[in-house]
Amino acid sequence: MSLLSINRLNLDIHSKPILRDVSLSIDAGQILGVIGESGSGKSMTAYSVMQLLPDGATTSGSISLNDVKLLDATEEHMCSLRGDELGMVFQEPMTALNPVQTIGDQVAETVRIHRAASRSEASQIARETLDRVELPADRFPLSRYPHELSGGQRQRVVIAMAIALRPKLLIADEPTTALDVTTQAQILRLLKRLVREDDMGLMMITHDLAVVSELADDIVIMKSGEIVETGPAKTLFRNMNHPYTKTLFEASSHVPNRPVDSQKAEVPLLSVENVSRDYSLPRTRLFGAPAKFRAVNRVSFTIAQGESLGLVGESGCGKSTLTRAILGLEEVQEGRIQIDGTAVFSGHRVNRDVRRKMQVVFQDPYGSFNPRHKVSRLVAEPFHLLDDPLRSMARKTAISEALESVGLHASDANKYIHEFSGGQRQRIAIARALIIKPKLIVLDEAVSALDVSIRAQILDLLADLSDRFSLTYLFISHDLSVVRSITDRVLVMKSGEIVEAGDTEIVFGNPQHAYTRSLIAAAPKLPE
Amino acid sequence: MPPLETTKPETSLVRQALQSRNLIIGFVLTMLFVGVALVSYIWTPFDVETLNIPNKLKTPTLTHWFGTDHFGRDIFSMIMVGARTSIAVALIAVGIGIVLGVPLGLAAAARRGSWLDEIIMRGNDLVFAFPALLIAIMITAVFGPSAVNAIIAIGIFNIPVFARLSRGAALSLWTRDYVLSARVVGKGAVRISAEHILPNIMNLLIVQGTIQFSLGILAEAGLSYVGLGAQPPIPSWGRMLADSQTLITLAPHMALFPGFAILLTVLGLNLMGDGLRDLFDPKLRNERR
Numbered sequence: 001m002s003l004l005s006i007n008r009l010n011l012d013i014h015s016k017p018i019l020r021d022v023s024l025s026i027d028a029g030q031i032l033g034v035i036g037e038s039g040s041g042k043s044m045t046a047y048s049v050m051q052l053l054p055d056g057a058t059t060s061g062s063i064s065l066n067d068v069k070l071l072d073a074t075e076e077h078m079c080s081l082r083g084d085e086l087g088m089v090f091q092e093p094m095t096a097l098n099p100v101q102t103i104g105d106q107v108a109e110t111v112r113i114h115r116a117a118s119r120s121e122a123s124q125i126a127r128e129t130l131d132r133v134e135l136p137a138d139r140f141p142l143s144r145y146p147h148e149l150s151g152g153q154r155q156r157v158v159i160a161m162a163i164a165l166r167p168k169l170l171i172a173d174e175p176t177t178a179l180d181v182t183t184q185a186q187i188l189r190l191l192k193r194l195v196r197e198d199d200m201g202l203m204m205i206t207h208d209l210a211v212v213s214e215l216a217d218d219i220v221i222m223k224s225g226e227i228v229e230t231g232p233a234k235t236l237f238r239n240m241n242h243p244y245t246k247t248l249f250e251a252s253s254h255v256p257n258r259p260v261d262s263q264k265a266e267v268p269l270l271s272v273e274n275v276s277r278d279y280s281l282p283r284t285r286l287f288g289a290p291a292k293f294r295a296v297n298r299v300s301f302t303i304a305q306g307e308s309l310g311l312v313g314e315s316g317c318g319k320s321t322l323t324r325a326i327l328g329l330e331e332v333q334e335g336r337i338q339i340d341g342t343a344v345f346s347g348h349r350v351n352r353d354v355r356r357k358m359q360v361v362f363q364d365p366y367g368s369f370n371p372r373h374k375v376s377r378l379v380a381e382p383f384h385l386l387d388d389p390l391r392s393m394a395r396k397t398a399i400s401e402a403l404e405s406v407g408l409h410a411s412d413a414n415k416y417i418h419e420f421s422g423g424q425r426q427r428i429a430i431a432r433a434l435i436i437k438p439k440l441i442v443l444d445e446a447v448s449a450l451d452v453s454i455r456a457q458i459l460d461l462l463a464d465l466s467d468r469f470s471l472t473y474l475f476i477s478h479d480l481s482v483v484r485s486i487t488d489r490v491l492v493m494k495s496g497e498i499v500e501a502g503d504t505e506i507v508f509g510n511p512q513h514a515y516t517r518s519l520i521a522a523a524p525k526l527p528e
Numbered sequence: 529m530p531p532l533e534t535t536k537p538e539t540s541l542v543r544q545a546l547q548s549r550n551l552i553i554g555f556v557l558t559m560l561f562v563g564v565a566l567v568s569y570i571w572t573p574f575d576v577e578t579l580n581i582p583n584k585l586k587t588p589t590l591t592h593w594f595g596t597d598h599f600g601r602d603i604f605s606m607i608m609v610g611a612r613t614s615i616a617v618a619l620i621a622v623g624i625g626i627v628l629g630v631p632l633g634l635a636a637a638a639r640r641g642s643w644l645d646e647i648i649m650r651g652n653d654l655v656f657a658f659p660a661l662l663i664a665i666m667i668t669a670v671f672g673p674s675a676v677n678a679i680i681a682i683g684i685f686n687i688p689v690f691a692r693l694s695r696g697a698a699l700s701l702w703t704r705d706y707v708l709s710a711r712v713v714g715k716g717a718v719r720i721s722a723e724h725i726l727p728n729i730m731n732l733l734i735v736q737g738t739i740q741f742s743l744g745i746l747a748e749a750g751l752s753y754v755g756l757g758a759q760p761p762i763p764s765w766g767r768m769l770a771d772s773q774t775l776i777t778l779a780p781h782m783a784l785f786p787g788f789a790i791l792l793t794v795l796g797l798n799l800m801g802d803g804l805r806d807l808f809d810p811k812l813r814n815e816r817r
Contacts, residue, residue, distance in 0.1 A: 362705040
């Protein structure tokens with residue numbers, strides 16, 4: 001008898017079908033990877049187990065944890081199970097902890113709710129649990145607050161809360177999606193160790209095939225609320241019976257077709273020379289200058305016309321600061337940034353000429369657009385940079401052309417942004433960047449928030465556009481596989497400095513700097 | 529993975545509004561009050577400026593629905609005309625608050641952390657420290673009592689309310705990617721505030737405006753009660769209450785009806801504000817259900 005068995009689970013929310021005929025089981029000590037793209041129902045499966053479904057949800061079928069039928073359990077009974085026998089880890093470590101409570105109290109709380117433990121006993125258990133998640137007492141006393149910890153450390157605290165009472169089943173919903181690759185690798189190792197030590201069942205929900213292929217014993221692949229394929233991790237990718245599995249697998253390691261060195265001129269389009277950017281830290285003394293933090297330290301590089309350059313680094317490495325400086329959003333203290341021989345800033349003002357030559361695509365397809373404007377107005381925003389903005393017909397034509405060049409319809413111009421999916425929104429963001437025909441497009445994590453199959457399409461689109469409009473890309477990302485697939489050259493950035501630079505294939509094939517090597521080693525890999 | 533967004537098409541907003549009990553009750557009460565004020569321009573049962581002393585302190589009858597006051601004036605007619613005063617004072621005061629407060633708040637948000645932000649926000653704190661009543665007394669001391677001075681006093685009191693609200697909401701919008709992309713195309717702070725920030729804080733302003741409107745009516749009644757608002761012979765709910773004070777045992781209806789008028793109007797506006805907030809903020813709505 002399995003630890004958790006879900007049998008023919010159907011879920012409707014406000015009579016809209018969400019899950020259909022979902023059956024799966026997890027044994028003690030087993031790691032089950034549940035993979036799917038957004039809207040596939042993978043999180044809803046987890047919430048069904050936890051009985052944390054939204055209002056208007058109706059379920060049929062059965063979910064049993066050992067002998068307890070969870071679908072029939074009362075809320076009171078579920079409360080005693082959650083945190084005790086069922087643990088859950090969420091995606092976003094930044095919001096999963098209460099900012100005004102110490103980490104010790106938050107871990108101890110779980111203990112005190114479920115066990116008749118005294119305050120000191122609960123603290124004792126909290127201490128032991130934090131040790132188990134590798135937050136040692138000398139550096140992480142119970143009295144620490146969440147804001148004093150990094151994202152990875154917070155995720156460890158969240159895991160500690162979930163495993164404090166040694167639950168039989170742990171559900172982890174995208175536990176590493178918000179983390180850097182090296183941190184992700186550590187958290188995955190930690191989860192694996194905990195599963196082995198406690199003989200716990202782990203349901204690992206993720207959209208990333210590579211993550212689960214290394215971690216999980218068995219894999220379930222979901223699509224539109226149904227399980228399309230299931231099997232042991234070792235053999236599933238070898239066989240791949242369902243076409244969707246193949247699509248997913250291919251999309252994950254997708255390399256867009258890019259023309260080889262067509263017209264790469266030697267003239268640099270963007271040149272960054274000795275750029276430094278300091279931020280003042282909050283004052284600690286009443287008199288004297290506040291201390292400074294150097295976010296970017298004497299960085300130099302160039303991008304040639306038609307080239308695609310990748311900038312890789314983990315959060316806090318200074319890549320966003322550098323991006324903002326290039327885009328003319330913030331002035332740098334030292335050094336020069338030039339585009340086509342013109343400085344971005346002259347006399348503390350941004351040159352309009354320079355702005356006309358570059359545009360940007362941001363990461364979040366949901367936050368990049370003013371929800372109150374129609375697509376035509378959103379896409380046409382860069383016309384503000386033209387001295388003679390196009391009028392009526394010419395404007396309409398330009399908008400239609402931009403939309404069609406990214407694979408949308410001219411008629412989409414009359415819609416509002418909420419009518420589009422994430423992938424379509426990212427296409428609109430690219431259309432907005434293209435409309436004034438810039439030379440340089442800065443892609444700031446532009447595909448990081450997208451599902452793998454959508455990401456593959458957007459990468460193809462970018463490759464195609466660079467060919468058609470001879471665009472130059474500056475591709476900023478923490479995702480090594482994406483950078484590898486679309487760039488000619490790559491820069492690796494750490495603590496405000498560029499530690500390694502070179503042709504993408506050479507850097508990835510034979511990394512010189514220790515940091516580059518650790519990045520590449522930490523990145524989860526798909527089985528060949 | 530981005531969270532699934534549950535944006536609903538704008539058209540269903542009307543249907544959602546029809547399902548909200550608070551909103552409907554609030555809207556009906558508010559419309560009743562506005563309607564009464566409008567009708568008073570063309571018709572009232574009796575003239576409110578004609579005294580009819582022999583007819584004084586009549587309890588409600590079929591001719592005088594709400595009775596008469598100590599000068600024999602028809603209370604129902606006075607409440608109708610008083611609604612006019614209340615609306616005018618509160619509406620203009622809220623208008624002053626929005627017209628001056630919102631741009632100040634937007635400017636502070638656009639230049640956050642700068643000296644401009646400091647001056648605006650500390651100035652707000654200063655004004656906020658004085659209650660509307662105190663400001664009214666100061667203004668009256670200088671210019672003498674009148675409805676206009678009441679408007680100015682309540683209006684000044686409204687400025688920091690809207691400045692703070694719009695600064696807070698605008699600050700979070702300034703970090704959005706669409707504001708960043710507007711900056712990348714070289715749009716200035718004024719233009720971004722007008723195109724991207726203001727439309728997105730409009731719903732907050734509407735809700736706050738409704739609530740400030742009800743507070744304005746209360747403040748006007750309060751100022752008139754102490755004699756700092758509209759001057760005789762212009763009828764005002766607050767002064768009707770003040771007049772009834774000494775006669776409360778003799779003619780309780782004189783206090784009852786203006787009191788109810790204030791109560792229902794403020795209740796209606798507050799319910800409408802609540803309902804509007806629920807309507808604009810789906811998260812809150814789900815929690816309440």
